[in-house]
Amino acid sequence: MTENSDHLTKPNKRKRSCLIAIGVVLFLILLLFIIALILALTVFKTKQPRTQILSASVDGVAPRISFPAVQIELNITLDLMILVENRNHASFKHGTGKTFLLYQGNQVGDADLYPGFIPARGNSTLPCRLTLQADRLANNMSNLISDVLGGEFVLETRTRIPGRVTLLGFIKKHAVAVSECQLTIGFPDMTVKRQVCKSKAKL
Structure with missing residues (x-):
């Protein structure tokens, strides 16, 4: 019974790790998008020549x-x-x-x-x-x-x-x-x- 529960726990841990990794990647992408948007609206906002x-x-x-x-x-x-x-x-x-x-x-x-x-x-x-x-x-x-x-x-x-x-x-x-x-x-x-x-x- 203990061996079966260990086998079930390992896939759950891997699944949880994958979800965390995906979440971190999505968070970083969102953060980069927000930073790029802020720069585009401030520092890199197009000004009239x-x-x-x-x-x-x-x-x-x-x-x-x-x-x-x-x-x-x-x-x-x-x-x-x-x-x-x-x-x-x-x-x-x-x-x-x-x-x-x-x-x-x-x-x-x-x-x-x-x-x-x-x-x-x-x-x-x-x-x-x-x-x-x-x-x-x-x-x-x-x-x-x-x-x-x-x-x-x-x-x-x-x-x-x-x-x-x-x-x-x-x-x-x-x-x-x-x-x-x-x-x-x-x-x-x-x-x-x-x-x-x-x-x-x-x-």
Whole structure:
């Protein structure tokens, strides 16, 4: 009777040990999942990449006004240095970006931005050269003449940089950094008198 009970007890002990081992493994998996979730919502939470214009300068020939019929000839190029700041604890790889030049809401020029890689908590500076295309100003020429005669005119830039943030080496999330700037150009010195920028991102 004692031998039979010993034979019955041993399988029960093995079964109990297996259940304990399975329980420990499940507990560890659950614990790792909770830790990963907390990190994803705090330290590794995806943050918006920021873009801003570090510097802006005007290159090229200043506008020339001719009389008696008022005409303006333009040959203006904007040299911009755009800073892209990656605030994430993860890398940000971006593709080819695009910057548009606008006057009173109408596109008058554009330029591509080179693709690149920004490490975690790092930043990168992208050069951008925008040439104002005078033929696109035909519909706004009267407004431009009025602005120039008033001593300044306002150009806008809109920059879009698509990319993706890579978390923990395998979790990838798309992000698009967007910035909009207003640049006030003085006349006749052709310098940037004021610039106001705002940035946002689409995650």
